[in-house]
Amino acid sequence: MRNSIRFYLGDRLYDLPDCPPTLTVLDWLREQRGLTGTKEGCNEGDCGACTVMVVRREEGRLVWRALNACIQFVCMLDGAQLFTVEDLRAPDGTLHPVQQAMVEQHGSQCGFCTPGFVMSMVAHRKAPGAVADDGSIDDALAGNLCRCTGYAPIVRAMKQAMQAGADHFDAQAEAIADRLAALEAQADGRGVRLAGPAGRVTIPADSDALAETLLADPQATIVAGATDVGLWVTKGLRDLPHIVAIGRVPDLRTITQDAEGLRIGAAVTYQDARDSIAALLPDAGEIIRRIGSTQVRNAATVCGNIANGSPIGDGPPVFIAAGATLHLRRGAARRTLPLEDYFLSYGKQDRAPGEFVEAVTIPAPGPRTLFRAYKISKRFDQDISALLGAFALTLDADGVVTHARIAFGGMAAIPRRARGAEDALRGRPWNAAALAAARAALDADFAPISDMRASDWYRRTVAANLLTRLFAETAPGAHPPETRLAGRMEAADV
Ligand SMILES: Cc1cc2nc3c(=O)[nH]c(=O)nc-3n(C[C@H](O)[C@H](O)[C@H](O)COP(=O)(O)OP(=O)(O)OC[C@H]3O[C@@H](n4cnc5c(N)ncnc54)[C@H](O)[C@@H]3O)c2cc1C
Numbered sequence: 113m114r115n116s117i118r119f120y121l122g123d124r125l126y127d128l129p130d131c132p133p134t135l136t137v138l139d140w141l142r143e144q145r146g147l148t149g150t151k152e153g154c155n156e157g158d159c160g161a162c163t164v165m166v167v168r169r170e171e172g173r174l175v176w177r178a179l180n181a182c183i184q185f186v187c188m189l190d191g192a193q194l195f196t197v198e199d200l201r202a203p204d205g206t207l208h209p210v211q212q213a214m215v216e217q218h219g220s221q222c223g224f225c226t227p228g229f230v231m232s233m234v235a236h237r238k239a240p241g242a243v244a245d246d247g248s249i250d251d252a253l254a255g256n257l258c259r260c261t262g263y264a265p266i267v268r269a270m271k272q273a274m275q276a277g278a279d280h281f282d283a284q285a286e287a288i289a290d291r292l293a294a295l296e297a298q299a300d301g302r303g304v305r306l307a308g309p310a311g312r313v314t315i316p317a318d319s320d321a322l323a324e325t326l327l328a329d330p331q332a333t334i335v336a337g338a339t340d341v342g343l344w345v346t347k348g349l350r351d352l353p354h355i356v357a358i359g360r361v362p363d364l365r366t367i368t369q370d371a372e373g374l375r376i377g378a379a380v381t382y383q384d385a386r387d388s389i390a391a392l393l394p395d396a397g398e399i400i401r402r403i404g405s406t407q408v409r410n411a412a413t414v415c416g417n418i419a420n421g422s423p424i425g426d427g428p429p430v431f432i433a434a435g436a437t438l439h440l441r442r443g444a445a446r447r448t449l450p451l452e453d454y455f456l457s458y459g460k461q462d463r464a465p466g467e468f469v470e471a472v473t474i475p476a477p478g479p480r481t482l483f484r485a486y487k488i489s490k491r492f493d494q495d496i497s498a499l500l501g502a503f504a505l506t507l508d509a510d511g512v513v514t515h516a517r518i519a520f521g522g523m524a525a526i527p528r529r530a531r532g533a534e535d536a537l538r539g540r541p542w543n544a545a546a547l548a549a550a551r552a553a554l555d556a557d558f559a560p561i562s563d564m565r566a567s568d569w570y571r572r573t574v575a576a577n578l579l580t581r582l583f584a585e586t587a588p589g590a591h592p593p594e595t596r597l598a599g600r601m602e603a604a605d606v
Pocket residue numbers: 156157158183333334335336337338339340341342358378402403404405408411412413414415416417418419420424425426427467468469470494495496497
C-alpha cells in the first residue's frame with residue numbers, strides 16, 4: 113500500500129502524504145498553490161468557471177478531460193497530470209491558439225468565465241474525433257456560463273481555434289505519456305491508504321480490496337465521480353471522515369457485452385459509456401448527452417447515478433424501462449436484482465452496510481421492441497429533469513402490445529414503473545384506444561409533488577403527453593412525428 117497521493121500539476125510532481133479527504137482541487141489550487149486563474153463561481157459544478165484539464169494514460173493513449181475543479185477532490189487526481197489555465201501559454205510565452213482566438217473574436221469581457229471556457233475549449237480540441245460543428249461546440253461548452261458576451265463570439269473563437277494546428281501540449285505528448293507511465297509503474301497495482309488529522313482516504317487496488325475495505329468500515333463514503341458527493345461538501349458543508357475513491361479501480365472501469373446485455377462497471381463514466389449505451393438504445397444516448405455538461409459527464413458514473421437514489425436521476429428510469437439488472441457485492445457475497453427493486457423509498461435503497469454496486473447490466477431490446485426516452489427540464493442543457501419518461505413496448509406481428517415497461521423519474525419519491533399504464537397497454541393493439549386507456553391509467557399510477565421544478569399538475573399533464581408523443585412517434589400508421597425536439601439553437605441565434 114502506498115501512503116501518499118501522487119500526481120503532476122503541470123510538469124511538477126506532487127506527492128502528498130497528508131491529503132484531507134474532501135479537499136477540493138479548486139481550494140487546493142487557489143488557497144495552497146496560489147493559482148487563482150481557476151475561478152470559483154457556483155462551487156457546485158454548474159458554471160464551469162473552475163474548469164481544469166486532467167490527462168491520464170488509458171490503454172496506451174493519452175485521454176484529456178475537462179473537469180470541474182470545485183467538485184473534484186484532490187485525492188481523485190492520483191496517477192494523473194493536472195493542467196490549469198496558467199499552463200496554457202507556451203514556454204516561449206505565445207498564447208495558446210484558443211486564447212489567441214478568444215482575443216481575436218472578442219470572446220472575453222469581464223473575463224471571469226474566460227479561464228473556464230478556454231480550458232473546456234482546449235480539452236475539446238483534444239477529444240478524439242472532435243469536430244467544429246455547432247452541436248459539438250454546444251456540447252463542449254454547455255457547462256460554461258458567461259453573463260457578458262452572449263456566447264456568439266465564444267463559439268466563433270472555438271471554431272477558429274479548431275482550425276489551428278498543434279499546440280505545445282501535443283509537442284509534449286511523449287514526455288507526458290512517459291511521466292504518467294512512470295507514475296503507473298511506481299503505483300505497481302497497489303492501492304493507496306492515507307490517514308491524517310482531517311480523515312482517511314482509501315483508493316482500493318481492485319474490487320476485492322474495495323469489498324474488504326467496506327466490510328471493515330461500512331460507514332466509509334464511496335466516491336466514484338463526486339458529482340453528487342462533491343456538493344455534500346461544498347454546499348452541505350459535510351465532513352466525510354473516510355473516503356473510498358473507486359473512480360480508478362481498474363476492474364470496475366470495464367464495459368462488456370455478453371448474452372445478458374451491456375455490463376457497465378461501477379467506475380465507468382457517462383462520457384465513456386455513452387457510445388455503447390447509444391448503440392443499444394439510441395434514445396438513451398441522447399438522454400446521456402443532456403446529463404449535466406461535458407465536465408460533469410467526464411466524472412459522473414452510470415452506477416453513481418443509480419446508487420445515489422435520486423428520484424430525478426436520469427439514468428434510473430431509462431434503465432428500468434430497458435429491463436436493467438443491478439449487481440451488488442458485500443464481501444465475497446454477490447447478488448443481482450431488477451433495477452426497479454433497488455429503490456425502496458425516498459433516500460432509501462436496497463443496499464446493506466458494506467455493500468456496493470459492482471455493475472449494471474442493460475439488456476439489448478428485442479427486434480420488435482420500441483424504446484423511447486424523453487427528458488423534460490426547464491433548460492435544455494445542464495439541467496436536472498422535472499420529469500423523465502422512458503418506454504419500452506414490444507408489439508407482435510399484428511401490432512398488439514405483448515410487453516410494456518414504462519418508467520418515470522420525477523413522478524414519485526423514487527424512479528418507478530407505471531404499472532397501471534403498462535397493464536392498460538398489454539394485450540391491446542397499439543392504437544388510439546390503447547393510448548387513451550394508458551393515459552387514464554397513468555393518472556392513477558402517480559401522485560407527484562409540486563416543487564421548484566414543476567407543479568403536480570404540470571407533471572401529470574406532461575407525463576400523459578409523453579405517452580401521446582410516444583404514440584405519435586411509434587404507433588403503426590400514426591402521423592410521423594415532427595415533434596422530435598431539434599433542441600439546439602444555431603450559433604447565429606445565440
Ligand atoms: C452540475 C451538475 C449537473 C448534473 N446534471 C445531472 C443530470 O442532468 N441528470 C442526472 O441524472 N444527474 C445529474 N447530476 C447528478 C450527478 O452527476 C449524477 O447523479 C452522477 O451520475 C453521479 O455519479 P458520481 O460518479 O459522480 O457519483 P458520486 O457523487 O461519486 O456518488 C453518488 C452517490 O452514490 C454512492 N456511490 C457511488 N458509487 C457507488 C457504488 N459503486 N456503490 C455504492 N454506492 C456508490 C456515493 O456514496 C454517493 O452516495 C448533475 C450533477 C451536477 C453537479
